[in-house]
Amino acid sequence: MNLVEMLHEAVRANPSKECLRNKQDGQWHSITYAEFWNEIQYFAIGLKSLGVKEGDKVGLLSNNCPQWAISDYAVLSLGAVVTPIYPTLPSPQVEFILRNADVEYLIVQDQTQLGKILQIWPDKLKCAILIQPETDCADECADRILPFKDVLKLGMKQEGTLGRPDYAAIPESQLATIVHTSGTSGTPKGVMLSHSNITSNIRASLSCLPIHPTDIALSYLPLSHIFERTVGQYAILSSGATIAYAESIETIQVNLQEIRPTxxxxxxxxxxxxxxxxxxxxxxxxxxxxxxxxxxxxxxxxxxxxxxxxxxxxxxxxxxxxxxNxxxxxxxxxxxxxxxxxxxxxxxxxxxxxxxxxxxxxxxxxxxxxxxxxxxxxxxxxxxxxxxxxxxxxxxxxxxxxxxxxxxxxxxxxxxxxxxxxxxxxxxxxxxxxxxxxxxxxNIIVLATGKNVAPWPVENSISLSPYISQTVLIGDKRQYVTCLIVPDFLALKSVADELQLGDDQGKWVSHPKIRELLRQEVIKYSEPFADFEKPKRAVILSNELTLEGEELTPTMKVRNKTVLQKYGHLIEEMYNGTNYVPIQDGQGHTHPSHDTGHLQI
Known part of the structure; x- marks a missing residue:
């Protein structure tokens, strides 16, 4: 059974049940399983009319929305290959994926996402389909940029001529998607997954964590990531449950209370x-x-x-x-x-x-x-x-x-x-x-002393502090472990206000009282670990690690190599004895953070 057949079983069992829900102009709207299925069929016929055929690579560059799911299943039903692209990626990385995966057709969310490819339009890319067009396409680009709704209408018009896709003929062994790794330490690689790779994963996962048709899930993780796509989309829909799309990560708290997911x-x-x-x-x-x-x-x-x-x-x-709920x-x-x-x-x-x-x-x-x-x-x-x-x-x-x-x-x-x-x-x-x-x-840190340190447990424990957002452990080939600390600036704001420091985060992390507060937090939350695993010194950054700065992957993992390069000068200063917060000495004794210099980035 391929992915489209798995969905069709749920459609037949739950045709009138709510399938997808999303917010438009402040109001939640939903479509049933039967409506969802019909839109998939029409969009697939529209794609076929444009020339999409078995084995073609079709890119998907969009935030989560009903059209993402419709596009995904429509492409799969033609025997074509879906290549998802994180909407947070900058233009050069989008270009890399388009070229690496030989993408011929691209479905994009809006003008902002479309702008990432207009100047670097790859030779193999035949056309782009715009989910949310702001204006009608100009005559000079109408042949290569089409509104999503027009492709749907084309499919409705051509149904009698082309017929609905023969998705049942697609073998399980056929390539379904090329998903690029996030590239924490190098160039992203295109992972080829077949229908059976994913369907076997869905069935096995559901046997461990059952989903019922009465369930409703709130989707906020990017569907371009295989975790959300397999677990948060395919598994949910093949179970006949409902997916509601969060408006954004910023509205997640409001959306949770509106949707009340199970x-x-x-x-x-x-x-x-x-x-x-x-x-x-x-x-x-x-x-x-x-x-x-x-x-x-x-x-x-x-x-x-x-x-x-x-x-x-x-x-x-x-x-x-x-x-x-x-x-x-x-x-x-x-x-x-x-x-x-x-x-x-x-x-x-x-x-x-x-x-x-x-x-x-x-x-x-x-x-x-x-x-x-x-x-x-x-x-x-x-x-x-x-x-x-x-x-x-x-x-x-x-x-x-x-x-x-x-x-x-x-x-x-x-x-x-x-x-x-x-x-x-x-x-x-x-x-x-x-x-x-x-x-x-x-990531295992091998100290000059021969000791091995697994950084994640230590980083994770220190980041449990309400005042610390992120921690990056350092120490490979060094005598001892140190760390970079990214404060939780929202939590620190009340402290900064008491100290009358204004909004300059550089002043915050340079103030002795805040540095001492963070030092105590590092000591407290690293207490369970062996002395050689505990940071002896720390550098406090005055800025968050961001996607835009390429310090984080689209799944919010720290790109260690990038971070170590970007802040390498501060790390060297710390090991050379300047601009740092002392945490412990070589014997595991802690020291207050007086006379440690100031740091502004």
Whole structure:
């Protein structure tokens, strides 16, 4: 069964049920499964009229919206290949993907996205289809830029002549999509996934975390990422459930309360922010109230007076803030700290953490429903084998493993062994079948002393501080570990206001009291680790790491190589003894941050 057939089963079972919901001009609008199916068919016929045929590469450059899903399934129903592109990518990276994947047709959201390709229009690109045209296309470009609605109308007009696509004839083994990796440490590679790669992943994932037709999901992660596309789109729709599209990441809190989803796919970053905000408010509470709240938050059971107080004052607000109707949360894309998972669990919302990668369609492991083990990514999904290499690297084999990298057999051979094992590049531990990811193999810090440090657990723990947004651990081939700290400037604002520092974040991070506050937070949240793993010095940045600065990937992972290059001069100054906040000396003793110099970036 291919992806389109899987959807059609849900359409036949739920024709009049709400399928998709999105907000237009301040009002929510929805379409049924039958309406969704018809739009897919008409758009597919329209694409066929334009010349799209089996094997053609069709790009999708848009934020999440109903037209994204319609386009996706329409292209697939023709036996063509979908190449999703992150809408946050700058023009040069968009151009790279278009050329690398040999894209001939491109579906773009609006004039802003279209502007990324007008000056670099690749030779192979035949036309672009505009989902939200602001004006009618001028005569000189009408032959290569068409409104989405016009293609739909063309499909309606040509249905009698061309007929509906014979999607049932598409073999499972056929290439469905080319998804480019985020490129945290190099050039993105085009991952080739077949229909069977993805359908096997959907079925196996749903056997672990069932979705019901009565469920409604709020989609905010980019559909250009295979996690949201497989878990947040294909799995939801093949189950006959409803998808509501968030307006944007900025409106996510409002949309959660409007939609009141029952299931929610997210990356840990959003959960971390909720956790940090709550703990920040607790720390700022009057001493007596703070002690009661801290006791209740530390309570290991969901009972007792202290828990009931915390439930009333904190957990109930968390539940309502997330819509008040969640059955569970699915967390993926990065590691989720056990403390955060436990916090939401005590609030009555279990976070089922999973693990995967683009090359595995993407799910490899997940915590099964009702069998959650916090701090792990769960067990392999049915049909997937795992084992550890001699150096601890996790190896994966199964029907979800990619066909290979597009036009890149050398990298394919480096990544998949002759007997079919996918080398994930992640160091892992396995305990009674449950997998714990230690860190990326390439990220392991090897100190000059010979000690190995896995940075993610330390970075993640320090970033649990309500005053710290991001942490980057440094120390490869050095005598000791240090770190870059990105403060949570929203949380620091009240402190900056008390100190009358204005809005200049450079002044904030240079002020002795704020530097001392952040120093204490690093000490507190790195306490569980061995002395050699704890940062001895820190540089505090006065700016967030951003997508625009190419310091983050589209999935909000830190591009370590870029960050280390961009702030290399500050790192060298820190190791040379200037412009840093001292955390510990070589014997693990902590020092106050007096006489450390000022830093403005």
């Amino acid at each position: 299931v929610f796919c997210t990356v840990p970053r959003l959960l971390e922010k909720v956790y940090a905000r709550i703990h920040g408010r607790v720390e700022q509470s009057p001493k007596l109230i703070r002690k009661v709240l801290e006791r209740g938050l530390a309570n290991e059971t969901r009972s007792g007076l202290a828990y009931r107080i915390v439930d009333r004052l904190i957990y109930e607000k968390v539940r309502q803030g997330l819509g008040g 969640l059955r569970f949360i699915v967390s993926g894309g990065a590691g989720l700290a056990a403390d955060i998972s436990e916090f939401f669990g005590k609030a009555g919302i279990d976070c089922y953490e999973g693990y995967g990668m683009t090359e595995a369609s993407p799910v490899i492991c997940t915590n099964p429903f009702g069998k959650l083990r916090r701090g792990t990514v769960g067990v392999p999904i049915p049909g997937v084998e795992i084992k550890l290499a001699e150096d601890g690297e996790l190896l994966v084999r199964g029907p979800n493993v990619m066909m290979g990298y597009y036009k890149n057999p050398e990298e394919t051979a480096k990544t998949i062994t002759p007997d079919g094992w996918l080398q994930t590049g992640d160091i892992a531990e396995i305990d009674n079948g449950y997998v714990k990811i230690v860190d990326r193999k390439k």
